[in-house]
Amino acid sequence: MRRAIIREQQARGRKAVAVLPVHYPKPLLTAMDILAVELWGPPGPPRGPDAGRLQAYVCAVARNALAFLAAGHADVVDGVLFPHTCDSIQGLATLAPDFGGWGKPCFRYIQPKGEERPSSRAFVRAELESLAAELAVLTGKSLETAALRRALELHTEIDRLRAALLDGRARLAMTDRELYGLLRRGEFLWPEDHLQELKAATGRLAAEGSAPVQTDLPIMITGYVPEPMTLFDHLRAAGAYVAADDYAGIGRRVLRVPVGEDDVVSERSERSARPEAPPRPRPVSDPFVALVRQSFEAPPCSTRSANQDRRLEYLVGLYRRSRCAGLVVHVPKFCEPELFDVPAIRARFAAEGVPLLYLEGELEADLSAQAQTRIDAFCEMVAAQRRRGGRAAGGTRGGATGGTRSGATGGEA
Amino acid sequence: MSDAAKAVALGVDAGSTTWKAVAIDATGAIVASLVEPAEPRIGAQTERAVAVLRTQAGADAAVPLGATGYGRKRVAAARSLTEITCHARGAFARMRRPGVLIDVGGQDTKVIRIGAAGDVADFSMNDKCAAGTGRFLEVILGRLHVPLGEVAAFAARAERSVLVSSTCTVFAESEVVSLVAEGQPVEGIVKGLHAALASRVAALAGTMPQDGGVFMSGGVALNPAMVEALAGALGRRVEIVPDPQLVGALGAALAVRP
Amino acid sequence: MITRRVQYELIARAAGPLLMTINRWQGDLKRAVRRVTGRGPARKAAPFGPPLESTRKLKDLMTMHYLTGRYADGAVPVAWVTSGFPVEILRPSGFFTVYPENHGAVCAVRRMVPELSEAVEKQGYSRDLCAYARCDLGSVVTGKTPAGRLPRPDLLACCTNICQTVLYWYRALAEHFKVPLVLVDTPFVYGEAKPHHLQYVRDQLHELRTVAERVSGNHVAPEELEEILKVSLAGTRLWDACLKTGRTKPSPWTGFDSFIHLAPIVSMRGTEECNAYYRILLDELQDRARRGVPGIANERVRLLWDNLPIWFNLRELATLLAEHGFNFVCTTYTNAWAEAGGLIDPADPEGSATRAYIHVILNRDLPNKLRTMKRMCTEYDVQGAILHSDRSCKPYSIGQIDLKDRLAQELGIKALILEACHADQRAYASEQGEMRIRAFMESFDQATPS
CATH class of the missing domain: 3.40.50.11900 (Rossmann fold)
Incomplete structure (x- = not known):
């Protein structure tokens, strides 16, 4: 099923990138016409002999992913993105591309650890720009501000609907299996298609204040x-x-939490408060700022x-x-x-x-x-x-x- | 058969190693019981054995049946409840006060906190490995050629306990082999094994409340060496629930008692 | 505060050294009695070479360090620090530093980890988590430590260049002690470090200086930091020189010795005492190398060790190998403190510290690790390698199965993967481990009949 979806998106001129867990700037990928296909394992026993290249005390998410990639099950995608989630995925992000298992382009997205600090804010921004530049090599076209803005709006709408379904769970006439099945289709559908399915599901939400359908x-x-x-x-x-x-x-x-581009003002004032990092002149309205905020407001x-x-x-x-x-x-x-x-x-x-x-x-x-x-x-x-x-x-x-x-x-x- | 001994409910505990069943009267006393090794076809075994029990207890088909244990869902025409709930009810009926129940079974070890009303206030179970279960002892005693019936006598004869550090069944097996090779007395090793298992169970139990009793059920409760080791590890007196193997089945019967 | 300070200084300068001397007399006395009566444990003879004289000074140094530590809180600012932390930034502010990893190693050698760990396993810490973290948190909760007492921290200083685990661990410490936690988050280096990754670390070092000054109340002049960096660089070079004596055949010491002698460069880096000690050690090692005094009596096969040691089994393992003429002449672990620290440049404190601390082996990709191992195999002329697959240290262990194959293919190095844990003996099957090592050693004799 995923393979067919990937092929269909590729036929439309889009690229497909497999993404490991957990957090990554999805609107950036959407804006660059890249379909993200998430790789959570996959579940079940590891497929293929390469699972043995990781010790049994490494989590199944990393072990299964290595086996899956090395067995060629992901050969339909154009690249893999490894977010910096933990030590195991960090290791996988060098093991697979450097020692065999993945030969196509490979991207890493490093998320800062710990609490939000001026240094980590500046870093996220630089990391996002760096990732956009690397992805531009894959797509052959650079990121357009207008496209990023549209993608942010699209994903804000997706999040709003996902939140409505989850927060209104007691009023939603769906089983858990159905709801999770729907939400998890967001792991591989083109976001606009996922949005349509979410919209349809909100029709099964009883009005706020009505008696719960889940008993x-x-x-x-x-x-x-x-x-x-x-x-x-x-x-x-x-x-x-x-x-x-x-x-x-x-x-x-x-x-x-809705994040807008207005935050640019507070970020600028913070930057200018640090003489060693003078603010770079930017347009007041900057969608990158929203992306940076998202990584801290989630x-x-x-x-x-x-x-x-x-x-x-x-x-x-x-x-x-x-x-x-x-x-x-x-x-x-x-x-x-x-x-x-x-x-x-x-x-x-x-x-x-x-x-x-x-x-x-x-x-x-x-x-x-x-x-x-x-x-x-x-x-x-x-x-x-x-x-x-x-x-x-x-x-x-x-x-x-x-x-x-x-x-x-x-x-x- | 007197009126008081008239069976009003049956309970089945279809466990992974043994199959147990009881019939109880209106006061909750056990009027008949059966213990058999578990057969692979739980449904068929239950059908046959329950018929035997009904005859023994004089309980016709109208007398309700409660089921627990791994095979509980494959027991026809019965209300099914987990071993956790049933053990709590069974133990509370026998001990008549709240406390912590430790059930060391063949494949699972459970620690259940029984509330003032005989309810489950809290519970914990061992993870997948056999480290804290009766299986751990069984495997290693087999290695040492100590018959299960003589375990307590062996441990009692030990002058001192030999430290067994592994609680993993596989690791402990090889550790024990090397202790024997070093010439350590088997009695001391047996005692050490009980201490290792008891420490694992104590870790599962966490911090013990000071009020209420500490009870033990399950087949392993019939092994005095284990009861003693557990009391040592917990620093508390451990009371054995009467008929420790039947506690789950009793709870299942109590759950359907009219 | 003032009395505390006086007490601290007294211990550090007078009472401590006195106690050490008494302690040593007692040790000498015991040994003398043993020699005369012939009772007690036999003096370490075969299969090892003559013991290192410096070991005694090392014991004194570390005992003094922990002894002084008991009186440090309330007297001077105290920081608990990860092994890969740029500690040089803290030193000028006068922090007494405690290394929980080093403390964990001491607990592991004393086989105390299961007991300490159980205290926090009860709180829900999984046994699958790092044993250092578990035993340190257990030590904090129970107050039990082989060091007598650890000083309470005023600051927790954590750098993720060795693992992410330390951040989770230190966050729990911060929660327990209610003290600030400073983080130096080092992006993992795939290939080359990107400029904005270096900038991020540099920005954090700057933030760190501010926090260190605030917590300690001591303002630091730039030349003080330069001075510490000079001392630190010299210490790193001395340690590097000590390790390189292992290139001599036979090696004047063993890799297991190097694990023990690692303590000062880990936990006292940037101090004169640390460097003074390594000068003594280097002199002795160079002297032994010149005179052909070996680390093990009959060095036949030279090995490389990868990953942390198995602290609780160090002696047994060393003996087993030495009995058969196998010697570890180098380890990637001890080498880690000789390598990246060399990038320190006192003229460019923040820039060079950034480069040094982002480029540690555990923060770099596998091709770099393979290059390092191959270089060591060649320079130390080893024939085999033991890769300790450490359940407690995933970042160090991931990739070992491929590394083993590559060492065999590219250099003809025989390698063994030994599954264990660096600190928790419950996770190590010593019988199976010993059998594997014996089989590994036998494979050399089959290949090259003597």
């Missing part, structure tokens, strides 16, 4: 990528649905390793707003960025009296029987706590490696 247990999920998708079938069978999403690949990429993500308090506040806010009854933490095994945030998430949600289920995965084709049991038991527990009315204390964990415990006894009889 199952509302659960929040945080994690990296919703794989395997059968997770949602198991949740549904256990009587729950995802009322709030914080997957790195889904909710964390939906920009909810929902907090573990892979940016910025302020943890901000992330926790965001998660708790999302949880409360969505009136959830429990939290599922679903992370890939060996994923350092995600794993390092888990203790703080446990502690914070335990303090809130929120039941929590910890699930670790390796992009397997389906959940193990044990994982299914955990989901069932978690839903049974949350449902029982709800029946007894209100807030029962107790966070639940399903991992072998410790976690913060909340109060000793859960039920307030």
Whole structure:
């Protein structure tokens, strides 16, 4: 299916670039007539012998991607873009192109780590311009400001609709499987086509203020990528649905703060405050500024390793707003960025009296029987706590490696 | 059969290694039970064995059936609940107070916090590997040629515990082989293995609440050496739930009791 | 504050050295008793060469360092620093520096990592995370440390040129201690560093100077920084010279010795004490090289080691190899502190520090790593390599399977991949590991019958 879509876009004169997780300046690619096709693994056992070129303790996302690229499964695209997400993808970005596995053009997009600082702001801008220049070599035409502006508008509209579907989840007459299927088509569709599908889906949203159409247990999920998708079938069978999403690949990429080009003023004043970096003269209205702002205004993500308090506040806010009854933490095994945030998430949600289920995965084709049991038991527990009315204390964990415990006894009889 | 002993509900725990079932009366007491090795065809085994149990307990087809364990969804005409919920109910019915229940099974180890109402307040399970499960002991004791029935006697004879640092089943196996080669006494190694497993289970349990009891269920609870090692690792007295193997099935029966 | 300072100075200048001397007398006494009575552990004889005399001075230096550290907080500003951090920028502000990675190595040698790690595994830290991070956080939570006590930081200084992990780790430390965290984020170098990548690091070094001055309350004159950079450059060159004595046949020391003697250049870089120590070590190594005193008794096969050491198994591994005449004469790990630091130019502090710290081996692509390994194989004339595939260090381990094949194809180097962890013995199967190493050693004898 993806291959056909890529070919169709290429027939229209566009280029296609495979993109590894997580964050990258998609409007820039759209503006340059480049179709982004995201490579989250893919799930299932690694395809081809090259998976063995990475040790088994490297996450499945990186291992599977190497096997996939090296086996030629991505030969239809014109290049690969490696965002600088973590040490493993950073290593993959030299292993595949330099030691075999990928022979076509290769791009890297380095996102600054840590909190926003004057230095990192200036860096993002320079990195974006550098990436645009490299991509221009691939497309044979340079980036046009007007095209970038149009692309920013298009993606703002896409984000608005994605946010509407996610934030109005309780009023949306779709199963999780359907909703995630739709949202994940954004990983490979040409953005305008994705927009049309999103528009159609908003028709299934009941009016704001009307009674919720979802009556199952509302659960929040945080994690990296919703794989395997059968997770949602198991949740549904256990009587729950995802009322709030914080997957790195889904909710964390939906920009909810509108960023405009006006920010150029504040950036200019900041620059001029630093004598060693005199402001370069720019037109007052500059779409690049919006792109820079986007990378700092997106929902907090573990892979940016910025302020943890901000992330926790965001998660708790999302949880409360969505009136959830429990939290599922679903992370890939060996994923350092995600794993390092888990203790703080446990502690914070335990303090809130929120039941929590910890699930670790390796992009397997389906959940193990044990994982299914955990989901069932978690839903049974949350449902029982709800029946007894209100807030029962107790966070639940399903991992072998410790976690913060909340109060000793859960039920307030 | 007296009125009090009349079976009002049945419970099946279709586990990965053993198949267990109980029949209970209106007071929740067990009036009949069955324990068999698990067969690959869970549905067929359940159909046959439940019929036996119904005859034993004098329970006709109207007496409801609750099912738990990995095979719970393949038990026909039963309400299914997970082992977590059922173990909590079963243990609470027997111990009659809240606490922490540790169930060391063949493939899974579960730590369940039982609330004041017998509800599940919190739970945790081991990850995919067998490090914290009964399987860990089974594999390595097999390596040492220690019969399962004599484990406790072996450990009791040990003058001191030999430190086994690996909790990974595969690593520990080779570590144990080399300890034997070094001439370490088997008794001490057996004791050390229990300590290693207990520390893994204790890590799973996290920080223990000071109030409430610490209970143990599952087949491994029948091994006194393990109970002792666990008590040592947790620094708490560990009470064995009566009929530890039947706790899950009891909970399943209680869940459907009219 | 003033009493604290007096106490600190007293320990650093008088009481510490005195204690060290007493300690040494006691050590000498014990050894003398052993010699006379013939009891106690046998003195290290075969398969090693005569032990390095400098090791004792190293112990004194590091013990003093940790001892002084106990009294540092409240007396002088304290910074906890990653091993690849441009520490030279902090030194002129008078920071006492603690290296949690070095501390982690000490914990690992003492086999304390499982105990410390379990303390934070209970909080939800996965065992799949870096063992240094786990054990350091565990040490902070429990207060347990083989150093007696670590001084509380006023500043956390983190540079991502060795991994992203350090940022997650230090962020947790910042949360615990409620102190500022300064970050030097170094874009990974694919091929050549891009100008705006260098500019980004340079901007951050500038930001760092401001924070360091604010936290310490000490304003730094440019010539003070220049002076530190000179000292640091000299230290790097001394360390480089020490390592290069390994080119002599037989090598006057072993790679395992170099792991131990690495501590000062990691955690005291930019200080005179560090350089003074390496002058002593270099003198001894050069003297041994001249006189043909070997690191191991019978050096038959020379090896390269890649990645961090397996700290908790260092002695066992070294002995096993030495018994069969195998010696590590070079390691990519110890070489890392001899290489990029050479780019420091006191005349251009920020520019050269930027270049030096962005170009460390772990922040560069695999072709660079392969070039470095091949160069070392040639210069040190090695026949084999052990690549420690370190579960706890993904950035160092990714690519090793290809590197192994390339060393074999391009230089005929026999290489072994040894899966372990640098600090957590629970993740290492010593039996399997030993068997693999034996098989690896046997393969040399089959190839070249003697």
